[in-house]
Amino acid sequence: xxxYFWQLVGISCAIKVLLLPAYYSTDFEVHRNWLAITxxxxxxxxxxxxxxxxxxxxxxxxxxxxxxxSQVAKYVDPNMLIVQNLNYASVRTVHFQRISVIIMDLIYMxxxxxxxxxxGIVPSTQKHIAGCMLLFLNVGLIFVDxxxxxxxxxxxxxxxxxxxxxxxxxxxxxxxxxAVLLNFKHIFLYMAPAFGVxxxxxxxxxxxxxxxxxxxxxxxxxxxxxxSFGPFWHQLPQLMSRLFPFKRGLTHAYWAxxxxxLYNAADKVAVVALKRTTESEATxxxxxxxxxxxxxxxxxxxxxxxxxxTFLFMLPILIKLYMTRSREQARLLFMRxxxxxxxxSFMFGWHVHEKAILMCLIPxxxxxxxxxxxxxxxxxxxxAGYYSLFxxxxxxxxxxxxxxxxxxxxxxxYGQLERVYKCKPxxxxxEWIYFLGFITIPIYEHIVxxxxxxxxxxxxxxxxxxxxxxxxxxLYFYVRYxxxxxxxxxxxxxxxxxxxIKSSATKRKRKxx
Amino acid sequence: xxxxxxxxxxxxxxxxxxxxxxxxxxxxxAPMFGDYEAQRHWQEVxxxxxxxxxxxxxxxNDLQYWxxxxxxxTAYHSYLTGRVAKLLNYxxxxxxxxxxxxxxxxxxxxxxxxxxxxxxxxxxxxxxxxVCMDLTFEKNLKHHLLVLLAIYPGxxxxxxxxxxxxxxxxxxxxxxxxxxLCNRNNIAALTFTLALNYKQMELYHALPFFAYLLSxxxxxxxxxxxxxxxxxxxxxxxxxxxxxxxxWLSSIDATAQVLYRxxxxxxxxxEDKVANFWCSINVIYKLKKHIVNxxxxxxxxxxxxxxxxxxxxxxxxxRSKYTFILTLFNTAAAFFxxxxxxxxxxxxxxxxxxxxxxxxxxxxxxxFLKMSVFSMTPxxxxxxxxxxxxxxxxxxxxxxxxxxxxTNQNIMIRKNWIGLIIKISEILMISILFASLIIEPPAxxxxxxxxxxxxxxxxxxxxxxxxxxxxxxT
Numbered sequence: 001x002x003x004y005f006w007q008l009v010g011i012s013c014a015i016k017v018l019l020l021p022a023y024y025s026t027d028f029e030v031h032r033n034w035l036a037i038t039x040x041x042x043x044x045x046x047x048x049x050x051x052x053x054x055x056x057x058x059x060x061x062x063x064x065x066x067x068x069x070s071q072v073a074k075y076v077d078p079n080m081l082i083v084q085n086l087n088y089a090s091v092r093t094v095h096f097q098r099i100s101v102i103i104m105d106l107i108y109m110x111x112x113x114x115x116x117x118x119x120g121i122v123p124s125t126q127k128h129i130a131g132c133m134l135l136f137l138n139v140g141l142i143f144v145d146x147x148x149x150x151x152x153x154x155x156x157x158x159x160x161x162x163x164x165x166x167x168x169x170x171x172x173x174x175x176x177x178x179a180v181l182l183n184f185k186h187i188f189l190y191m192a193p194a195f196g197v198x199x200x201x202x203x204x205x206x207x208x209x210x211x212x213x214x215x216x217x218x219x220x221x222x223x224x225x226x227x228s229f230g231p232f233w234h235q236l237p238q239l240m241s242r243l244f245p246f247k248r249g250l251t252h253a254y255w256a257x258x259x260x261x262l263y264n265a266a267d268k269v270a271v272v273a274l275k276r277t278t279e280s281e282a283t284x285x286x287x288x289x290x291x292x293x294x295x296x297x298x299x300x301x302x303x304x305x306x307x308x309x310t311f312l313f314m315l316p317i318l319i320k321l322y323m324t325r326s327r328e329q330a331r332l333l334f335m336r337x338x339x340x341x342x343x344x345s346f347m348f349g350w351h352v353h354e355k356a357i358l359m360c361l362i363p364x365x366x367x368x369x370x371x372x373x374x375x376x377x378x379x380x381x382x383x384a385g386y387y388s389l390f391x392x393x394x395x396x397x398x399x400x401x402x403x404x405x406x407x408x409x410x411x412x413x414y415g416q417l418e419r420v421y422k423c424k425p426x427x428x429x430x431e432w433i434y435f436l437g438f439i440t441i442p443i444y445e446h447i448v449x450x451x452x453x454x455x456x457x458x459x460x461x462x463x464x465x466x467x468x469x470x471x472x473x474x475l476y477f478y479v480r481y482x483x484x485x486x487x488x489x490x491x492x493x494x495x496x497x498x499x500x501i502k503s504s505a506t507k508r509k510r511k512x513x
Numbered sequence: 514x515x516x517x518x519x520x521x522x523x524x525x526x527x528x529x530x531x532x533x534x535x536x537x538x539x540x541x542x543a544p545m546f547g548d549y550e551a552q553r554h555w556q557e558v559x560x561x562x563x564x565x566x567x568x569x570x571x572x573x574n575d576l577q578y579w580x581x582x583x584x585x586x587t588a589y590h591s592y593l594t595g596r597v598a599k600l601l602n603y604x605x606x607x608x609x610x611x612x613x614x615x616x617x618x619x620x621x622x623x624x625x626x627x628x629x630x631x632x633x634x635x636x637x638x639x640x641x642x643x644v645c646m647d648l649t650f651e652k653n654l655k656h657h658l659l660v661l662l663a664i665y666p667g668x669x670x671x672x673x674x675x676x677x678x679x680x681x682x683x684x685x686x687x688x689x690x691x692x693x694l695c696n697r698n699n700i701a702a703l704t705f706t707l708a709l710n711y712k713q714m715e716l717y718h719a720l721p722f723f724a725y726l727l728s729x730x731x732x733x734x735x736x737x738x739x740x741x742x743x744x745x746x747x748x749x750x751x752x753x754x755x756x757x758x759x760x761w762l763s764s765i766d767a768t769a770q771v772l773y774r775x776x777x778x779x780x781x782x783x784e785d786k787v788a789n790f791w792c793s794i795n796v797i798y799k800l801k802k803h804i805v806n807x808x809x810x811x812x813x814x815x816x817x818x819x820x821x822x823x824x825x826x827x828x829x830x831x832r833s834k835y836t837f838i839l840t841l842f843n844t845a846a847a848f849f850x851x852x853x854x855x856x857x858x859x860x861x862x863x864x865x866x867x868x869x870x871x872x873x874x875x876x877x878x879x880x881f882l883k884m885s886v887f888s889m890t891p892x893x894x895x896x897x898x899x900x901x902x903x904x905x906x907x908x909x910x911x912x913x914x915x916x917x918x919x920t921n922q923n924i925m926i927r928k929n930w931i932g933l934i935i936k937i938s939e940i941l942m943i944s945i946l947f948a949s950l951i952i953e954p955p956a957x958x959x960x961x962x963x964x965x966x967x968x969x970x971x972x973x974x975x976x977x978x979x980x981x982x983x984x985x986x987t
Binding site: 004008010011014015017019020021022023396397400401404405407414 | 533624
């Protein structure tokens with residue numbers, strides 16, 4: 001069998017080129033505005049300027065990156081670099097920005113290649129082909145980057161490069177790449193615990209000389225931060241307030257499919273069930289604007305609660321990772337820890353965006369190639385996770401593309417996993433029912449609600465259904481995958497506590513000794 | 514594996530819906546616009562006028578402005594979509610005032626009607642034909658055929674880009690071929706009649722169907738069986754025709770008017786540059802100057818019949834399903850080369866038989882498919898679809914280079930000299946294509962690039978016709 005790396009690169013690029021005329025979201029204007037800010041304003045104004053409502057709220061490396069792009073952009077259409085030119089979108093501007101995403105995706109492809117090599121997946125095997133297909137033609141990235149418009153592709157490329165360096169035991173490179181990544185987009189902080197624990201255990205503690213190693217690691221890790229934040233040291237508080245805006249609510253306008261979506265929904269159900277009179281009805285949680293949510297029956301959640309929960313739920317897998325002896329086991333466990341850390345933050349985090357699910361989905365594409373059971377779980381999350389991105393693509397022209405691209409990807413993923421493991425993924429009947437249940441949401445959204453005239457009465461019902469239904473799937477994945485990663489058995493777990501997980505894990509370790 | 518068939522179908526649909534985001538023919542080109550406006554205008558005419566007046570000139574139906582010139586099934590389809598349009602927004606099909614409407618919502622609506630036809634007719638039809646090909650010839654190629662039919666760029670670009678509904682007539686044709694392969698002759702007759710009543714261009718395929726079905730009748734053991742078989746098929750065809758043409762059958766005049774609209778002799782032997790024999794001859798010998806239109810039509814009919822009769826007679830005498838597909842290919846190619854009033858889009862009619870022939874001649878047919886898209890590039894360039902065309906061609910080519918799905922390894926290995934010829938021809942086409950995009954034509958010959966492309970394509974098709982004849986008679 002031949003390897004199809006370059007063919008798949010070509011197909012992936014061609015599909016992205018086809019999407020040039022597609023609808024783009026306000027994120028397009030966000031990035032255009034950043035091009036303008038970084039090009040036309042002096043460095044010290046970058047994080048102060050508020051001409052547009054879309055202020056610069058990514059770390060400085062991303063701002064530098066936009067500045068670099070603007071150096072090319074001025075030859076394409078100088079008008080896009082004027083800060084006052086709000087919502088400027090000439091054809092050349094659109095093509096320039098879209099093509100810049102496509103070109104930056106080459107870094108992503110490089111990352112995929114390195115990561116697969118580091119995992120020992122030989123080119124021209126079925127596994128390699130499957131991996132390339134799942135990652136290059138990833139429908140989530142197509143939705144978010146190439147239709148909705150963002151630059152996640154190359155950021156995931158850097159992440160994959162960092163993971164591949166870590167798997168190859170080039171720990172300093174890995175730490176450096178990850179630090180660079182954090183300075184591009186700080187949301188990757190969610191994964192940092194997994195990297196931190198692994199590096200602590202297998203670099204600082206494992207290779208003798210603890211003090212020297214730690215110093216080296218810190219030095220390497222801090223260089224990108226100095227380079228990035230250095231020029232802004234005198235306005236650090238201002239910068240930080242831009243990077244971490246806590247004025248936003250618990251959930252985004254469209255609820256990301258996590259615990260809080262279920263919590264909000266439960267609150268709504270409780271209100272109806274208890275017929276509690278609601279004076280504060282004014283702030284409906286799905287009304288479209290970013291705002292604070294008032295829970296009526298259930299207690300209101302504060303940011304500190306979400307942080308505590310996130311941290312608490314990351315702990316078991318981190319402890320397990322720390323306890324692992326053999327490097328071989330730890331590599332796999334590290335990948336799972338990355339997924340679980342991002343999934344924990346996704347489940348419990350404050351003001352989570354639906355796009356953050358990609359941080360679980362992309363590493364899972366790699367894990368799906370390594371173990372059959374991982375593949376099974378990856379598929380479950382993929383069904384729910386990619387579906388939950390649909391509200392990003394709400395335009396009429398995007399309805400058919402979003403369903404058909406999703407179905408193509410899901411069918412392709414199923415077929416590839418079947419090929420890699422030479423047997424069917426073996427889903428439980430209830431899981432199949434859950435998968436097929438997704439069909440009802442579009443039926444309701446496009447047919448039933450129109451026929452009954454419900455779409456004007458409950459305009460946000462389809463969104464609510466989407467986030468709650470996929471939220472159930474993500475929750476199911478999270479629980480099952482966590483138990484699986486902790487090496488526990490699924491049915492016997494029900495009543496145990498987190499502490500017992502720790503003890504059982506250590507017990508198992510003792511046995512292996 | 515079912516999952517891969519599902520992926521192919523939805524992948525094809527995804528490409529179609531993505532192409533739909535691009536511009537269409539006649540966008541922003543008042544006063545006549547293009548095929549998009551033609552289709553919309555037919556909705557306007559059919560929803561607002563009485564059935565009898567659809568094909569006749571009148572105060573409300575100016576035939577000079579995109580008068581209806583497709584058979585009744587197209588008219589009914591326009592009526593149906595027109596009714597939906599009326600429900601959505603009355604102004605889409607309002608008489609007279611709706612001309613040249615170009616709002617974003619209307620574009621979404623029109624594009625969705627094409628996608629609906631894709632979903633309801635084309636996709637099921639291509640599943641049927643790929644499965645039936647597999648059942649009949651046991652080549653185990655249904656994935657290949659399905660992917661080919663689902664992602665073939667020419668049809669996507671014309672239907673979802675340029676704007677037409679070839680998917681409906683091609684879908685009916687595919688169903689007819691599938692039914693014929695599975696020995697369901699009556700269903701074949703019915704679906705083919707539907708295809709013919711959607712687009713009169715399906716006449717390109719009529720002779721092989723006729724020859725095959727007649728031959729089936731003659732091969733019955735007894736006279737009684739022969740008569741019943743013949744009657745069954747004839748009744749199916751005539752009844753379908755009768756039902757579809759019912760509103761215009763009241764008088765000979767009305768029927769003649771429809772027929773006159775369907776076969777407009779007045780429009781000349783060709784309009785734009787097209788890759789057929791007459792257009793190529795025209796370079797040396799100006800046909801329109803020397804020969805009257807009616808004489809020209811007779812010449813066309815004569816040469817076409819001359820070119821298609823041997824292959825169809827052979828099919829009649831030595832009927833086999835393989836010969837049927839080969840005849841379908843030869844007849845369509847001959848019609849495209851020699852008949853009267855050929856459009857560049859008509860090359861899509863050779864698409865289906867050529868994809869079926871892929872089972873025996875993969876390299877040649879892939880080459881043919883790429884050449885067919887090349888022959889349409891002048892049209893696509895006019896519609897601002899160059900970038901999507903190139904991207905789709907890359908996807909098409911690469912998917913077949915990495916036919917990752919179960920592949921019969923040796924079919925992809927190219928034989929030496931054929932491989933060389935194909936390579937030379939592909940390089941030639943690519944360089945001509947890029948030259949036509951980059952180099953401005955000289956002022957004296959503004960049509961030089963379309964002409965070169967047509968002549969090259971014509972030479973290819975001619976060669977394929979000869980090749981098809983050689984395959985059939987050796």
